[in-house]
Amino acid sequence: MNAPVATGRFEAEEVDAWFGPKQVLRKVNLLIPERRITAVIGPSGCGKSTFIRCLNRMHELVPGARIAGRIRLDGENVYAPDVDPVLLRRRVGMVFQKPNPFPTMSIRDNVLSGLRLTGALDRSRAEAIVEQALRAAALWEEVKDRLGEPGVGLSGGQQQRLCIARTLAVSPEVVLMDEPCSALDPIATARIEDLLSELKARYTIVIVTHNMQQAARVSDRTAFFLTGELIEVAETDTLFTSPMDRRTEDYITGKFG
């Protein structure tokens, strides 16, 4: 977790995406500034998860999925033919909706899994990396005495923070979060939200959520998606207090969704 050289600024230009014949994103243009939290909101099926999965090229892993347009990370098109998606994903980490620690691994091994999977683990630094990553994920104090125990023995909220620690341990520039709190109780959610504001000093964070209060609480910028289109993007305060578009206003005031 040394200070990243690159900054982690994403630019999406005219992005279209499909699942088979079904188009799920239409001409999305969105700038994601570095070291800030961008929230992506919208009703179910609006394409918000698909959008962030395009950022680390996981969308294309679904059979029949396609994408068009350009997505640049620090100015470099991530869909250029010479870009290795495997290497891209080490720069752009992802936290998923349901906590998914590896059941065959201990807490320690879960944190190190990214480095071990990719063969990049320096054994002499392992303990330091584990502590650093767990501290960054605000989990160290709770688990420091039982690092050898299985990761799946933790509570749901702790498991999700373990997954965050696992993502941070590979030193990404960007952390994508796909509704990271939707399977958690309010207390665990609050802990993750506190954590986010600490993380943005070092990482670019994109968080998908269908909880508008959460977007309002944690994010600097908010993008509103509807049926595959980006309707509006603005500073979070502006978007929630004086939205430009009628549909944004209807959504945030709870008229639909």
Added chain:
Amino acid sequence: MHPETRIRRRNERLFRLLCLGCLLLPLAMLAWLLGDLMIKAMPRLHMDFLSGYPSRRATDAGILPGMVGSLYLILLTMSLAMPVGVGAAIYLEEFGRRSRVAQVIEVNIANLAGVPSIIYGLLGLEIFVRVLGLGRSLLAGAATLALLVLPVIIMATREALRTVPDSLREAAVGLGATPWQVVRQVVLPQSMPGIMTGCILAVSRAIGETAPLVVIGALTFITFLPDGVLAPFTALPIQIFNWISRPQAAFAHNAAAGIVVLMGTLLLLNATAIYLRERMGRMQKGVH
């Protein structure tokens, strides 16, 4: 009590008794069979029998070559069938999921599991014994049995791979793992217990097979132990089959004792596999 309730309760009790009967009937028959077998086997079950070689006199005959032959045969069979079977399953499940070829192969593997074992024997005779020139050897026998149990291993492994949730594959991919790293470090450890179960089934099937070994020409009367994978051999079922077909009554006792040894060997092999599986399962739960 409401009359309808009473009738329903009576019917439920009847149904439960019926199910219990279905369970007890085969168990009783099995117990009878085992009891009969043990009584017949008793006079011959001693160390001389276990460490002896075949003989024309029933009371001198031993089972050592059959026992050693079966053990070698199974170990060799599994070391051929396991890597190939698991590899094939990984290809079909992890890499070939989308292709039509994989679907065609899938249907055919299920069919292969139902092919009579003597057909495999004929195949083994032609390919391994004659074309590849392995002769009537341990290796030819093991290769034939490996073909026979491959479908079992492939199907069990695929089943086990399918139980690994996609969320774990996604987690690994999201961390920048290559497809091979995902399989090797996340999917395989997770599905190991299921794969072991498939191997136990495969061992149980292979150890009792007689027909294919007869076809490829396992010997029935050998007075030495195989000294390499190309040596001629015999196996427990062959030895038992041979004794049963003798007219003298004394050989029937040998056959019964041979069956007990066969079952003992099978239990031993399966117990080892189950032990390994449980140990791996415990490791997964983190109790080292």
